[in-house]
Amino acid sequence: MSDLENDRRTLPNSELSASARGASLDQVLQISASLAAAMNSVIEGKQSVVRTAITVLLAEGHLLVEDVPGVGKTLLAKTLARSIDCTVRRVQFTPDLLPSDITGVSVFNQDVRDFEFRPGAIFANVVVGDEINRASPKTQSALLESMEEGQVTVDGTTYSLPRPFMVMATQNPIEMEGTYPLPEAQRDRFMARISMGYPSARSELDMLDLHGGISPLEDLQPVTDASVVSSMIAAVRQVHTAPAVKQYIVDLTHATRSSNALRLGASPRATLHLLRASRAHAALAGRDHVLPDDVQQIAVPVLAHRLMPTGETQMARRTTADVVNDLLQRVRVPSPTR
Amino acid sequence: MNRVRPVETLLAALATLAVTLPLTTLFTPASAWFRPSLLLVALVALVGMALRRVTTSRPLVVLGQAVLLVNGAAVLHGQGHLWRSVVPTPETGRAFGVLLGEAYQTVTNYTAPAPANRGTVLAVSVLIGVTALAVDAIAVTYRSPALAGIPLLSAFLGSATNSGDGLGAWYAVPPALCWLALVGRQGVRSLRSWGAATPRSSAGRFADPTSAFATMGRVVGVTAIGAAIVVPSLVPHFPTTFLADGLGRSADGRGGNGSDVRLASSLDIARDLGSRSSNPVLRYRSTSDRLGPLRVGILDSYRRGHWQARSDFTFVPVDGRIPGPTAGPEVPRRVEQITVMENGIGLPQVALPEGTTGSPFPAGTWNMTVEGLVQVTQRVSSYTAEFIELDPDPSQFTADLDGPQGNEANLEVDRRSETEVRAVLAELTDEGDTPLDVARAIQGYLRGPQFTYSPELAAGTAEGSIPEEPLARFLETKRGYCVQFSSAMIMLSRAAGIPARMATGFLPGVQDGDDRVVRLSDAHAWPELWFPRLGWVRFEPTPGTRSGVAPEYSLAPTDTGSGSAAVPSATSSTSSSIPSTGPERDVTADDLGTIGGSSDTGVIRYVSDHATTILVLLLAGLAVAVVPLGAWLARRRARRRARDDAERVEAEWQSLLLRLQDIGYVPPDGATPRQASRQIGHAAYLSADETQALGRVVSTLELARYARPGSDLDDVADDARTVWRGALSRRRRADRVRALLLPEEGRRHWRQGLRRLVPWRLGRPEPTGEDD
Structure with missing residues (x-):
């Protein structure tokens, strides 16, 4: 579909592959390919969603999966978690969920006569937060520090979270009953929001065969482990970003702030997330450098959920994704300056 | 595969030979120049086919043909001045210069038909060879047979206008047929290759997409030929002129043949002959097959370089008859007759052969000078005279x-x-x-x-x-x-x-049918x-x-x-x-x-003599070449100024974009190289090879722009050229010509140069320090 996949530099036999990038980039390519293959074996016909999920994983981001109930949001999150041999926690967000259920709580231990910290659900490599917008904003906010800083502070004591650390949250569209909209600060901490979408008729037919009996998720074997993922993340950090591309990213986020279709533009954190996601996207294409095309292809998932449309935009039934696409058309790719 | 194109080559050669037909009226005997010309035309055609088989480079084919044409002409005409009888030397050039000088002399000194001497044979055969080369190159090598009409027409007009007479219509038929066949063949070929690529519509009206074009082509062709025949028959013939002195003559403005002609009654032998008109003066018929010149004047007094008649005394013979020759009856003689149908000579002169006798004019309308010259006092438009041709024996x-x-x-x-x-x-x-x-x-x-x-x-x-x-x-x-x-x-x-x-x-x-026509x-x-x-x-x-x-x-x-x-x-x-x-x-x-x-x-x-014309042609050539030259200079400068591979690749890409812009492919402003290439590849209908070449250019460009500095980059000049040629070849000819003659790159180059020279034309605001 994307011509990035047809790039001769992504082809395994290309003579360029060995010389143009380090061995770890090869590893990234290989492992992410097997990761994608494993996930695709469970989730039918959602290659691009799977790809974005892996991109976010490699970019050290958190993923928000938003869609109507029953399209496989939780399955996606669980599949990614199950494919990696690491600690996984699943939190079902309900209206009565308390912040301490997430972060953990200090309880008085009679034996040692002292308070003892009981880690909450957040202490895992992969945290699957199901239906995150069914919890009260208070509980949702408990995630803030952990997501941004990879640590939890309870009763004045700061506890580090294991690495890699990724939150995959699913949510129903905010118009649904019994949902609380995610606060902006919370949304901004998710690197990307993806939408599953309904499967195609054919995929749905395949799904009936696949999931009719025993769930394939049960048979899924992890293809990698946490340490490998950490090294992959380190390799992705090494992907070169030319000044022109950085300029382009900044231009894009600036354009969201000055756009009169938006009430709230992208934050500097969004700029940073866009850069990291672009790096991961490039690495997934086997490149050791970021192209403006990488930025363009990852921009909508990374930016759309953070922006707030104006009333007019909403009235015109334009989504923030439409606005971002418009900006991608309008903002010039800067010529390289050396 | 079918680069050789034998049929087109044959047609081009035939067309070239067909346009030489009017030359048969210009240089006699035709056999003298026709054979070398035929050999050169055949040489051009065969070399063209052979070279097209071995190389795809079209300039190379034309160059090879030109070289072998020169060599062929040298072998045919320069024997004795060649190295090892094959290779031309500077001496050959000098010999050719001499021969061409002679050809020039011949052409300027003779009315048509001129004798085919070595000079004219060389000139004619080389000109025909060059025409053949031009036609073959344009029609076959560059596949633009319609354009080949220009050299064909030039050659045809060059020979036709110099024959001194209106040519028969049939002279135009063979070249026209050959040219139409060339055009038609190319048209059919390109339409066929089209038709194969276009899915046939099931709708009956457009069942064959080629037929509509073919019909239109036929209509245009038939109309053009019809107009070519009808218009000249409606428009009266313009006076024909002769190449070498035509320019001088037209200057005096007396193109028409309405006025009568009189020969000067005195001659200054120190004067150049000057311009000679080819207006018809007389049309006559004679029974004699050895007719000498027709006399209109007798000058017997020479003074200080001037000839004139000594006396103007005239008389009318008593018997009212022109006496005829004074020779005795023992001299063998024949009585012949001349009938003048059209007489354009002014009074009192009248053209009669030597030895005219009898009374060709009514009594009272003529007299004689003492020298025996007949003069008329009234205008005669036609007359018949008897004259006596003497056939004297040396002893007499x-x-x-x-x-x-x-x-x-x-x-x-x-x-x-x-x-x-x-x-x-x-x-x-x-x-x-x-x-x-x-x-x-x-x-x-x-x-x-x-x-x-x-x-x-x-x-x-x-x-x-x-x-x-x-x-x-x-x-x-x-x-x-x-x-x-x-x-x-x-x-x-x-x-x-x-x-x-x-x-x-x-x-x-000169003989014109049964009549003879005398011109001034x-x-x-x-x-x-x-x-x-x-x-x-x-x-x-x-x-x-x-x-x-x-x-x-x-x-x-x-x-x-x-x-x-x-x-x-x-x-x-x-x-x-x-x-x-x-x-x-x-x-x-x-x-x-x-x-x-x-x-x-x-x-x-x-x-x-033709300095102005040559200068104008040179300047025109220079003017045409100046913008392409600018483009070339700009590319060269960009390549030279590039400090590293990346800048070279970048320059190559910018140049490619500018050139593509010339033929209408403009990627959106600020598009990524990938987007630009996708758009161009789609719009320009690039072939698989060209798309791959474009892909390589873009990949290298991306490495140059976005990868870590210092990485190894391929040279993309060849790929860029492949893309450019592919895109260019799919444009209309007008666009191609414009892109080649007026490339934006060249215009920009000269604009920048001009700006450096005259900075005030920019209207650049003075730096006032108001920048904030």
Whole structure:
């Protein structure tokens, strides 16, 4: 579909592959390919969603999966978690969920006569937060520090979270009953929001065969482990970003702030997330450098959920994704300056 | 696969040969130049096919053809001046220069048909070869047969307009057919390749997408041919002109043939012949097959370089009949007739052959001068006259003194040049020569190889070594036209004691169907010598086919074998056995150096005469080339200024984008290279190879722009060229020509240069420090 996949530099036999990038980039390519293959074996016909999920994983981001109930949001999150041999926690967000259920709580231990910290659900490599917008904003906010800083502070004591650390949250569209909209600060901490979408008729037919009996998720074997993922993340950090591309990213986020279709533009954190996601996207294409095309292809998932449309935009039934696409058309790719 | 294109090549060669058809009326005999021309055309065609088979580079094919054409022409015409009889040398070039100079001389000195001597054969065959090369290159190698019509038409018009007469319509048919066949074949071919790529619609109306185009093509073709036939038949013929003097003549503005023509009643022999009109003067029919010139005037008094009639006394014979020749009845004679259908000669002159007798005009409308010249007092548009052709025996030229003697005045030698004349005569004659021997010797001398026929006289007396007196000067410079030759023969004859006078009139003209047509350019002067038993007898000292045929009696018997005996005639002049008059010298035979000098001046003169035209052409060529040159310079500069591979790749990409912009492919502003390439590849219908080349260019560009600095980059110049050519070849021809002649890159280059030169034109605001 994307011509990035047809790039001769992504082809395994290309003579360029060995010389143009380090061995770890090869590893990234290989492992992410097997990761994608494993996930695709469970989730039918959602290659691009799977790809974005892996991109976010490699970019050290958190993923928000938003869609109507029953399209496989939780399955996606669980599949990614199950494919990696690491600690996984699943939190079902309900209206009565308390912040301490997430972060953990200090309880008085009679034996040692002292308070003892009981880690909450957040202490895992992969945290699957199901239906995150069914919890009260208070509980949702408990995630803030952990997501941004990879640590939890309870009763004045700061506890580090294991690495890699990724939150995959699913949510129903905010118009649904019994949902609380995610606060902006919370949304901004998710690197990307993806939408599953309904499967195609054919995929749905395949799904009936696949999931009719025993769930394939049960048979899924992890293809990698946490340490490998950490090294992959380190390799992705090494992907070169030319000044022109950085300029382009900044231009894009600036354009969201000055756009009169938006009430709230992208934050500097969004700029940073866009850069990291672009790096991961490039690495997934086997490149050791970021192209403006990488930025363009990852921009909508990374930016759309953070922006707030104006009333007019909403009235015109334009989504923030439409606005971002418009900006991608309008903002010039800067010529390289050396 | 089918790059060889044998059918198209054959058609192109045939078209070239077809446009040479009018040349058959220009240079005779056609066989002399046709064979070398045919060989060169065949050479061009065969070389073209062979080269197209081995290489895809079209300029290379044309270059190869050109080289072999030059070589072929050298082998055909330059034998004796080649290295190992194959390779041309500078000497070949000089020999060609000499031959072409001769060709120029021939073309300027002769009305059509001109003799096909070595110079004209070389010029004609090389021109045909060049035409063949142009047609083959344009129509076959570059597959633009419609454009090939330009060289074809140029060659056709070049020969057609110089034939001095309206050509028959059929001359245009074979070239037109060949050209249409070429165009049609290319059209069918391109439409077929189209049709294969276009899915056939099931709708009946557009069942065959090619048929609509084919029908339109047929309609256009038929209309064009129809118009080409109908329009010329409706529009009256414009006066035809002759290439070399056509420009000079058109300047005087007298294009039409409405006014009558009169020959001057006095002649200044020091003047150049100047422009000669080819307007028809007479149209007539004669029973004689050896008709001499038609006489309209007799000039017998020479004073200070001027000939004029001594008296203007006229009378009417008592019996109302023109007396006819004064020769005795013992001279063999034939009675012939001439019928003039159209007479364009003004009063009182009238053209009649020598020996006219009887009463061709109504009584009271004519009279005679004492010299025996008939004049008319009323205009006659047509007349029939009888005349007597004498066929004298050499013995009858003896000076028997029983006939009436010539006027004493006709023995008068011009005093100012008498010394020179007598010196020449002394060389030519011996004691005891009969008057006929003397006359033959004089004529043979003047027609001999030392004299050059030229409408322009030799240049002035820079060194003072050339005499001022025109006749003496002619004897010194040996260069002149009929008036000088005749004057010299008259004075030499008078010096030898033979009375002589000058007759003016017209050469017999050219055959046109059953009639003969005399034009103003056929005006001629010749001497008449008095022999007591024969009367006034015509001689012909002027060499070349622009003069009349020398009468039989005036030629020395051939068995004497003397060089002066060899005299060309209109029919035999091309025979190579005659080592005779100026324009027909054999270059390879002898003294190349001396001849080379004189003929080089012909080339130089040609250049200096047409300096303005050549300058304008050069400037036009320069003007056309200036923008492409700018583009080339800009590319070269960008490549040179690039400090590393990345900048080189970037420059290559920018250049490619600009060039694609010339042919209308503009990627959106600020698109990524990938997006741009996707758009261009889609819009330009690039082939798989070209798309791959574009992919390589873009990949390398991305590495150059976005990868870590210092990585190894391929050279993308070849790939960029492939893309550019592919995109260009799919555009309309007009776009291609515009893109090649006016590339934006070149315009930008010159604009920038101009801006550097004249910065104030920019209107750049002065820096005021208001930047904040």
